[in-house]
Amino acid sequence: MKRFFPTLLLSFTLLAPLAAAAQAKTTPQTRQTVSANAQYVMQNGTVVLRQGNQNTGLTQNIRLANGTKINYKSGIVELPGGKMTTLREGDYVTAKGDIVFATPGSAAAARGEKAPADAQFDRYVEKGAAISPETFDARLTTLNTRLDLMAQKIQLLNQKISLLSVNAQRPTDTAQLDQQIQALEEQIRNIK
Structure with missing residues (x-):
């Protein structure tokens, strides 16, 4: 028993720097609360926050209210159920955590498929959009x-x-x- 405590103390002393280094490598995530029409858009290789006509660069990863996580540098999105996808140029995540793909190619890539060369989307209309x-x-x-x-x-x-x-x-x-x-x-x- 007397040998056990010094060994335990020595183990904590040796492992403490490793734990500190592991914590230093993780990027902080901010739980983001923004307007209902905000979008996290993949633009020029990084994710930016678009609110109305204004784009704001992000400095840390985002965690939305529904649990969706967005890596602002790589565009990797992890949904609350654990499924992951990577945003491509023009793709975005809504403030509710829904993913909207900019092209049929990016939508197909998210499904692990290849889109036909002539594939086209129907016009996307967000809920609550204005009528003519x-x-x-x-x-x-x-x-x-x-x-x-x-x-x-x-x-x-x-x-x-x-x-x-x-x-x-x-x-x-x-x-x-x-x-x-x-x-x-x-x-x-x-x-x-």
Whole structure:
């Protein structure tokens, strides 16, 4: 027992410099919190932070909120599940940790495949992207029409309630109001 403690102490003394050297070689990782539209883009051989039209060079590796790790020098991305891929020029990682490939070749390389020479991507649209003014106007017109018809229906229903409550002893004929309400319901259903 007396020999055990000096040997243990000697082992720690000899191994301490090795542990310190190993720690010195690891690159620190920063848990990065940025705007929701931020992107970590591979540009000219390194990863830069792009927020809007502004690019900012990185000085250390990044760890996103979802656990995705990005090596800013090599472009190696490690996903939370342990899968790794390397970004190519123009590829980027979103603030949520999604990878967007710039070319079919880089997407194929990430899968371990070779892309055909004539491969092309469909246009990529991020969620929440703006719609065209024409589409917006068409949707707004449809919504306004639907709201107008519903307001008319409410008005007719209020008239019917009023007639039925005033003449509670004597039955009131509401057939004409019922037809109008039914016609409005049909118009509302047919709006696309």
